[in-house]
Amino acid sequence: MTERNRVMGKSGMQKGKGKVKEALGKVTGNERMKAEGKAEQAEGKVRESADEARDAMRRRSH
Numbered sequence: 001m002t003e004r005n006r007v008m009g010k011s012g013m014q015k016g017k018g019k020v021k022e023a024l025g026k027v028t029g030n031e032r033m034k035a036e037g038k039a040e041q042a043e044g045k046v047r048e049s050a051d052e053a054r055d056a057m058r059r060r061s062h
Helices: 003-028 031-061
Strands: none
Touching: 003 031
């Protein structure tokens, strides 16, 4: 598995899961689920940024 696939795998899954939760919350009128979805998307974005920064450091050290 390449570094790019690994980054997109975990963080992309987190963001996708968050989008589904947010949409479901909107449809059902469940504000808590909608908020959880937004939070999971944000967590996925943070994880993606951290992974990209870590990969950049690895590339520089080689």
